Structure formats: structure tokens, C-alpha cells
Amino acid sequence: MTSNEYAVEMRGIVKVYPDGVVALKGVDFLVKRGEIHGLLGENGAGKTTLMRILYGEIKPTRGEIRVFGKKVSFRGPWDAIREGIGMVYQHFTLVPAFTVKENLYLSLLSVNPKARLSDAISKADKIAEETGLRIPYDEIVEELPIGVQQRVEIIKALLRDARILILDEPTSVLTPIEVRDLFKALRKLRDMGITIIFITHKLKEVKEITDRVTVLRKGKLVGTVETSKVDVKTLARMMVQREVVFKIEKKPAKPGEVVLEARDIHVIDEEGVERVKGISFQLRKGEILGVAGVQGNGQRELAEALAGIRRVSKGRIILRGKDVTGYNAYQRYMKGLAYVPDSRGTGLIPDMNLVENTALTNLYRILGWARRIKWDRAVEITSRVIRELEVVAPSLYAPIKHLSGGNQQKVMVGREIVREPDVFIVAEPTQGLDVAATEFIRKTLLRLRDNGKAILLISTDLDEVLQLSDRLAVIYEGRFLAMGRPEEFTIEKLGLIMGGIRE
Amino acid sequence: MSEALESWFKGFLEQVRIRKRQYLLGALEIVLSALTGFLVAALILYFIGYDPWYIFEIMLTYGFSDLGYLGTRAAPLIMTGLAFSIPLLAGVFNIGGESQLYMGALLGLYVAYVTHNVWLGLIAGFIAGALWGGLIAALRVYRGINEVITAIMLNWTAYYTIIYIILVYLPNPKQSHLSIQLPVSEMISYGETFTLAVVGALIAYFILYYTDIGYKIRVSGANPRSAVYAGFNPKTAIMASMLLGGGLAGYGGTLIIAGVTGSIDTTMSTLFGLGFTGIGVGLLGRNHPIGIIFSGLFFAGLIIGGQWVELLTGAPPYVTDTITGIIVIALSMPYAYRLLMNYVGRLGKK
Ligand SMILES: Nc1ncnc2c1ncn2[C@@H]1O[C@H](COP(=O)(O)OP(=O)(O)OP(=O)(O)O)[C@@H](O)[C@H]1O
Numbered sequence A: 001m002t003s004n005e006y007a008v009e010m011r012g013i014v015k016v017y018p019d020g021v022v023a024l025k026g027v028d029f030l031v032k033r034g035e036i037h038g039l040l041g042e043n044g045a046g047k048t049t050l051m052r053i054l055y056g057e058i059k060p061t062r063g064e065i066r067v068f069g070k071k072v073s074f075r076g077p078w079d080a081i082r083e084g085i086g087m088v089y090q091h092f093t094l095v096p097a098f099t100v101k102e103n104l105y106l107s108l109l110s111v112n113p114k115a116r117l118s119d120a121i122s123k124a125d126k127i128a129e130e131t132g133l134r135i136p137y138d139e140i141v142e143e144l145p146i147g148v149q150q151r152v153e154i155i156k157a158l159l160r161d162a163r164i165l166i167l168d169e170p171t172s173v174l175t176p177i178e179v180r181d182l183f184k185a186l187r188k189l190r191d192m193g194i195t196i197i198f199i200t201h202k203l204k205e206v207k208e209i210t211d212r213v214t215v216l217r218k219g220k221l222v223g224t225v226e227t228s229k230v231d232v233k234t235l236a237r238m239m240v241q242r243e244v245v246f247k248i249e250k251k252p253a254k255p256g257e258v259v260l261e262a263r264d265i266h267v268i269d270e271e272g273v274e275r276v277k278g279i280s281f282q283l284r285k286g287e288i289l290g291v292a293g294v295q296g297n298g299q300r301e302l303a304e305a306l307a308g309i310r311r312v313s314k315g316r317i318i319l320r321g322k323d324v325t326g327y328n329a330y331q332r333y334m335k336g337l338a339y340v341p342d343s344r345g346t347g348l349i350p351d352m353n354l355v356e357n358t359a360l361t362n363l364y365r366i367l368g369w370a371r372r373i374k375w376d377r378a379v380e381i382t383s384r385v386i387r388e389l390e391v392v393a394p395s396l397y398a399p400i401k402h403l404s405g406g407n408q409q410k411v412m413v414g415r416e417i418v419r420e421p422d423v424f425i426v427a428e429p430t431q432g433l434d435v436a437a438t439e440f441i442r443k444t445l446l447r448l449r450d451n452g453k454a455i456l457l458i459s460t461d462l463d464e465v466l467q468l469s470d471r472l473a474v475i476y477e478g479r480f481l482a483m484g485r486p487e488e489f490t491i492e493k494l495g496l497i498m499g500g501i502r503e
Numbered sequence B: 001m002s003e004a005l006e007s008w009f010k011g012f013l014e015q016v017r018i019r020k021r022q023y024l025l026g027a028l029e030i031v032l033s034a035l036t037g038f039l040v041a042a043l044i045l046y047f048i049g050y051d052p053w054y055i056f057e058i059m060l061t062y063g064f065s066d067l068g069y070l071g072t073r074a075a076p077l078i079m080t081g082l083a084f085s086i087p088l089l090a091g092v093f094n095i096g097g098e099s100q101l102y103m104g105a106l107l108g109l110y111v112a113y114v115t116h117n118v119w120l121g122l123i124a125g126f127i128a129g130a131l132w133g134g135l136i137a138a139l140r141v142y143r144g145i146n147e148v149i150t151a152i153m154l155n156w157t158a159y160y161t162i163i164y165i166i167l168v169y170l171p172n173p174k175q176s177h178l179s180i181q182l183p184v185s186e187m188i189s190y191g192e193t194f195t196l197a198v199v200g201a202l203i204a205y206f207i208l209y210y211t212d213i214g215y216k217i218r219v220s221g222a223n224p225r226s227a228v229y230a231g232f233n234p235k236t237a238i239m240a241s242m243l244l245g246g247g248l249a250g251y252g253g254t255l256i257i258a259g260v261t262g263s264i265d266t267t268m269s270t271l272f273g274l275g276f277t278g279i280g281v282g283l284l285g286r287n288h289p290i291g292i293i294f295s296g297l298f299f300a301g302l303i304i305g306g307q308w309v310e311l312l313t314g315a316p317p318y319v320t321d322t323i324t325g326i327i328v329i330a331l332s333m334p335y336a337y338r339l340l341m342n343y344v345g346r347l348g349k350k
């Protein structure tokens, strides 16, 4: 066979990071032309590292790379872009304060300095036509829902004539409907001859969309297989080398007294738009109240208002019998509330180490005489997070940005879990986590519930909310459109309500 | 206590181990920038007709030979370096270190003179600088006025006001170009001056890295969104960093009075420029109090050496200023560039 069969050939790739972490230990990765190739592996297995090497962002310590049969050695992403490689990161690289068309123009300029704004738009129109990825041009990027921002990212890559498209965990922030649209677009792209590399932790998605799949484990290749020849169980076993239980035992809930109550709360955002338009609910000890909805329907503002990060414009919040409407977040955390935000950009300080990041929400627990920080206490808590959540990190003192995405997530969720909060607001707790870690977090949430804690679970992952919730609310444009027991909803019905349709 | 020390030391070693590469690269960067700076300076000297070797030899040998004097000259620079760096850690550009130092010098001088006690003078200097810095912060926090603009205006306001006060209210009956003068017997030694500066830097280090307010300052600067998430009040962090930074600059101003001059001259020649040089000191010290002690010493050496060059070769001041300037720019450039990119990158995300 000629090597031309492959779009990407990476052989014997070794990557040692500057701090001595060996992220890849000689990996072979072969992607055929025009296929959708899945890349699977536990958190910290080296998937992102491998893709950053292919995209020229970092250099391999050893190994050979060929793109469409041609040996390459990239000095930076610009070289990779020239060879037709495009990458969509999990955290986007758009300029948040610019409009969509400005962002597209900017990215086209970087490959063609003579391009004009109209070129960018006409080309983007054509791509949108062919793929069905519709985007607005005049909106400011940061005001768009994540799903739309992602579409802009993809179109941006295609504008630069990408023939190989890398997507790093594109679905972890999407709702099922958005995932379906994304998959439609990916299939169209494949039909147009574009090769796609697709990283995900969701095995169902691997089965659904990929042609072949490569599994990495601890920096080594486990194997590359045809998707149609393996089942989900086998994939899971390849990944973690043990059986994974997909069904979680759930005892019936024993709800107790009300510990968190929202009374007709309204929230107005920085632009003066009302994002939460009168939400009331009661959350009891020993229950999980799920909130499902398409991102951007006010769930973030609701959570932030409950946590004390945002002011409510109207309404009251009662925490454990006390009106805390006027309390700030720090005071509410001290009263036993914990909040895991939906974005690591909010929850983590990239340049600070694990201990300093753990201190962020545990600060009141580690203060000594004269508000001195007892760092040894912080080290203890951090060690516990690492041990209980099996965080893979070279050291307590490594900057958190050097951890893999999933391991960062574990720290962000874990530092709240070890506080054993009485009232726990969690948004997208398992985003970016592998099957084993996801299972662990879900089991932990249930354990906290059984121990009498109250949990408000906000998630776009419908399987997650259906599986964990004792009661379920659907949020749409700042209101709870429906509230009921999870058994009363099917995925289809949920989808309709989430789109604003009440029967 | 010894246990705490031990755990601190362990943490420190671990930190060094994990960031070994980063620290080495940092050191390499400094060495390379220094070489570049000296090279460019040498070329310029050569083209304007001086012997670069001779000039550098004077600068380095004379600049760094009298350690007592070096430490004293470094003391105010260390303080203004901190005055720039501490607010920067909170995400605020304090270029008002200059006038915070003036205010500290003035009030410190007055209090020390009246009470015959330099220690009270130093405290007064700190308070004066802190209030002057706090004013900038308050305008930023409560009125939304950009701190750079306020600082520039306040620098000149302070400059002329102080000259006026000295001439009108605190003139020296014996020497007309000076203010009231502290008696030499009440002043502190060179060694004490430097020690007090180091103590100031160590306290800053402790506050930044071992107290809750220091942590809040650093989080607010490193990721404002995280600070909001944790429930830290961004206003508090800005205010605190400016009070501390301004206070240290003021303390540095009093250190000059108490350790070197004993008075302020009516053209402010002994104070002028120290705050601006502090920006370079802070950047070269990589915004870390311990680093700033060393960069303060290095700067002081260059300045003293430059004065010797003027003295021995008759070169005009602009020549030595250019040389120091080039070296300083070369040394802080890579870091300043990274900071700037960070700042610009964040503008959009606010
Ligand atoms: N910049 C870095 N510096 C040092 N080590 C790093 C850096 N980035 C990643 N690592 C380490 O390399 C290993 C692989 O990380 P990588 O991000 O490739 O994992 P991943 O497979 O993408 O995991 P995840 O599913 O959690 O995103 C991890 O152990 C991580 O700690």
C-alpha cells in the first residue's frame, strides 16, 4: 500500500514536557484519508498532547510525522495550517469582544494578507451552505451560546482550507440536539473529502460517528480498530483495562427539610438583559434537583445568583433557614454552600499550582492567626483531592495549566467535594472526564445525597440529569418550564421542552 | 515554629524541583538579555567615540565596590520596585511610585524632625505613601478613572506642591536650597538603611504569599473571574495592593531622608526619578519581592557606576543614562512583553 492512503502518519511519537512528564511514550497514529477517526483514552492519556503536536503547537521529543505522505516538521501552527490542518480546541481561540465576521476575517488574513472582509463572508457562506453550519455574522462572539461559538470555530478552520480537522472534545459542552447537528455537519464534511480527528470521552458518540478509533492509555498506543467491529464495552475495557459499570445503583431518595429556597428570583446581566425571569424552587436535604436546558437559557446566571456571585434584581434566597440574599459568595461558602462553575476558565487560575487552586474556595478553612494562610493545611486538602479523585499530576506545585483537561476538572470538582458541602450547586460536573472518573463523580454525588446533602445539578448532559436527579426542572429563557420526576420525561420530551415547546 | 519552617522548606524545594526548567530558562533569559544590552550599549559607546571596555570597567568595578553605599542607594529602588510590582500582581499599573515616594519623604522628614525619632518618621512615611497610592486606587475603584492617568497627574502635583511646601513652610535657615535638616546624630547608618529595605521586602513577601489578603491580590490579578467566583471583592484587592505598594514607596522615601540626605533639596534632585526607575526594578525582579532586592542592588550599582564614569571620563550624563537605559530595557523587555500580551489578551475577556 502506498503511504498516500493516509492523511496523517505519526510514528514513534515521544513527548517529554519541560517539567519531565513523559506524556507520550512512542505512539503510532495513522489516520486514513476522508475518515472520521476517533481518539479515545483516559484523562491524561496524551490525546491533547498528540494533537497539539500534529497541529505544530508543540514539538515532539522524538518521532516522525507525515501529512498526506509528505514528511513535515512544524515550527508552529502556521506551518500546520499551511499543510491543511485545522484544530478546534475545547476552549475556543476566538476574540471574544469581536463580532463573528471580524473573527473570520482575522483568521483568513493570517493565511492571506490580501483578503477582504467580503471574501471571508462569501467563503463562509459557501461553507455554511455545504455543511449546514449556520452562523450569525454580526453578533459579538462572547454573547453567543457555546454551541454557536463552536460552529464559528469550525468554519474558521475551514476558511483556511483545512483538509484535516481536529476536534478536541467538541461535544462535552453541547446538548443532544446540538450534537446531532454537529454530527450531521461532520458527515457532510467527510463526504466532501475532509479527514476528521475526533476526541471524546463518550463511547456512544464514538460508535455513532467514527469509522475507526485509536485508543491511548498512559501515553502508549493500545490499538486502532474499525469502529463497526467493536462494541462499547470492549472500547471501555481497552481504555481503562477493567470492566466499567455503566449502570449506577441508586437508592430511593429520602428528602428531608428544605435547605435552599429561591423565591421568585430575577437576575439582570451586565448588558441589562434579564436572564432569570422569576424562578422559585425548594431544595431539600437528601435530594438531587436536576436542571436541564440548552446552554444560555439562564442556568449560569441562576447558579451564580444562588452562589452569591451575582446580585438578584428581585426575589429572595434562603439558605438553611437564613435569608442570604445580601451575602456575598465567600459568606455563603462559609455557610456550607459550594458551587462548581460550568467553565474551568472561571474556576481555575491557570498559572497557579494545585495547592493555590485548591485554596481558592477553601480559603476560610485554612486561615490561621491574623489571617495567615496555613499552607500545610492547604497541602493536606489538596493531597486528599488528588488521592480521592485519582488526579494525575506531576506534583502538588505544578501549575494547573500543565494538567490534562480532565485532571483540571477533577481538581475543580474535588476541592468542593472534600468540603462535604450541605448545599452543593454543580454545573457540568463531568465535562471532559473519562468514563471511570465520570462514574466516580456521579457515585459521589449520590453518596453525598444519601448522606443528607442537597444537590442542585445543572447539566446539558441529559443522560446525566435523568440518571441522577430525584426531581427535574427544565429551564428555558430564564424560567422553569416544567418540573417533575425524571420518570415523567423521555429524552424526546425533554428535547421539546428545552426548545420551548410545552405540550 | 520549626515544623512550619521545615514544611515551608520542603514545599520550596519541591517548587524548585518542579519548576527547575522554568527557573533555568528564566536565568538564561536574564543572562542573554544582559549580554544583548551590554553589546548594544558598547556599539553605541563605540560610535560616539568612547572606549566601551573602559566605561564598563569603571561602571562595574566602581559601581559595585562600596557595598555599604550600594545597599543604601538600592534601598529606595527596592521600595519603588515593590510599589510597582505589588499592584501589578493585582492587575493595576502603578506608575505613581514616584510621587508616593515624595510624599513619604516629606512627611517622614517632618515627623522625624519634629519628634526626633526616625522610626516614627518611617511610619509616617509609610502612611503618607499609602494614602497617596490609596487615592489613585480609590479614584479607580469608586470613580472608574484609569490609574495611569491619575498617577501621572498626581506625580506632578506632588512634585510642585512639595517644592512649594519646602520653600515656604520648611526652609533651612542656613542653606537656602535645602529643607529643614535632620541632625546627623539622629540619622541611621548605611547598613541599617539597607537592612530596613530588606525587611520591607520580606514583609511584602510574607503578606503576598502567606496571608489571605496577599492571596486575594494575586488571584485578582492572575484571573479576575476566579476572584469573583471565590467571592473576593476586586475593589479590596486593588485598594490593598495600592495601599501596600504606595506605603512601601513612601517608606523608601523616608529611608533616603533618614539614611542619606537628612533633608530634601528644592529641586528634589535626590528623589527625582527613583519611582520611574522602580518600574524597571520591579520588572527585572520579575515582580517577586526577593527578586526585587537583587534587581534593586543591580540598578543601584549601574547608577553609581554611571556617576563614576561621568566623574572619571567627563562624559555627559546623557551618555551614562543612555547606557543604563539600554541595559535596563534589554533586561526587562522579554518579561514586560509577556505581561503586556497577557494584559492585552485579557482586555477582551473582561
Ligand atoms: N504543558 C504541560 N506541561 C507539563 N505537562 C503537561 C502539559 N500538558 C499536559 N501535560 C501532561 O501530559 C499528560 C497528558 O496530557 P494530555 O493533556 O495530553 O491528556 P489528555 O489525554 O488530553 O487528557 P484529558 O482527557 O484529561 O484531556 C498529563 O499527564 C499531563 O499532566
Ligand SMILES: [Mg+2]
Pocket (backbone or CB within 6 Å): A047, A048, A049, A404, A405, A406
Ligand atoms: Mg485533553
